[in-house]
Amino acid sequence: MSRLSGMTGFGRADGAGEGWTWSVEARSVNGRNLEVRFRGPNGFDGLERAAKAAAQARLARGQVTIGVQAKRVETGEAAVTINAAVLARYLTLANELAEDGATPPSADGLLALRGVIEAPEEVDDPEARAILEAAMAGTVEAALDALKTSREGEGVQLTPVLEEFIRRIAALVAQAEGEAQAQVVAIRDRFSRRMAELAPDAPGLEDRIFLEAAALATKADVREELDRLTAHIDAARQLLVSAPAGRKLDFLMQEFMREANTLCSKSATTALTGIGLELKAVIEQLREQVQNVE
Structure with missing residues (x-):
């Protein structure tokens, strides 16, 4: 089972060799895509390429900053x-x-x-420089591993929060299903009273009431929206154990909100409208938390 990961974290690693010492810090914050920025010592041109490749191999989203500080050890x-x-x-x-x-x-x-x-002149030996650069790249990978572990720790904290919001959405959908069944009767009774007030002696009133009420009930039928909301709930629960899931959860939040909006627009009772509005509020809270997921 994959663990959910956040996008905020920090990692550090140190290294030494070939007459040099160096330290690497890797940090990240939320981002829609993966963006890697690198700052390193002059003369190590291949180190930036290695650092970005290592970040792409480990991370899917977030703004990542990798900094390398290095100095020679003078005897x-x-x-x-x-x-x-x-x-x-x-x-x-x-x-x-x-x-x-x-x-x-x-x-x-x-x-x-x-x-x-x-001052002693530095002997620029290409072979020694390549060995040194490879050692620094290994330290960069160690710092990124620490960063990934830090982000996974954030994911551990996020998971129960997301699960609770999904549970609340499921409970509201269940309430909406119960209220939707009563909505047909409410529409028919409302229409019957209105027709009786406007045309109490009209011939065929019973049949007319039945047909019109049936048409209104069809327009107000929210079973399709509730079915889709239930499917979205199942999909969200599956995504919580299939990291990285951030992009898919982002899209799913849009689908959740679309169905909730339609539910409110079709509502014919105050109770169902209230459920729909609360549902939208919880979905928005869930969407805000999803912005932290890798």
């Missing part, structure tokens, strides 16, 4: 590099100036001169 030896040749030339010039009366240079002054201290 004490590599942190400072002195260019001895450049320093020697500066010392030669400084000594010559000192012989002419200039102030001898200090150590910190020499180290501040351009070119004396050099």
Whole structure:
């Protein structure tokens, strides 16, 4: 049995290797379709493609943001590099100036001169970069797995809420079925009283009342709408155990509301109209919750 999943969640994973450390955060909010946004370090062009493919393999809907932060791990030896040749030339010039009366240079002054201290250049080894990028992509997948688990946790909380709304809809449909059976009698009695008031001595009044009342009852027959509502209830319960179900539930909410509107328009009694209006209110509440379902 598939578990229902929400669309709001968060996942994080960390990684290290090849002289780098990195962290990945993946978060998502509600969205009609799947939209993946990626932010990552420069120079890892393939990482965005891998991240989006991993998200598409795991998620069906929602606005997903994946962020990767990475930095090199600097060792004490590599942190400072002195260019001895450049320093020697500066010392030669400084000594010559000192012989002419200039102030001898200090150590910190020499180290501040351009070119004396050099930052270590990164060796861009394509093979090492590919290995590093693959390791980062694995961490992205771990963060997305955590995000998916978080969204499934939201689905666990949503399921009983949706089930309760569906139960209330089913109860209202059952009430409407009972009221619909009494609607035919109410229409006939109402029409009979009206005809008797307008034309009490008209010949064939009984037959006329019967025919007209039957025609009105046919127009007001809501059995077809109630049958469709019952079918929609069964479909909704099945969707709750067949994730991802968000898009199908969205469509089903439209069908629910269409039948409820028709039920209200055909109603010939205050009681049935009241049931129809309450039914519409519960369907709208269910629709709002369905917006959270993947």
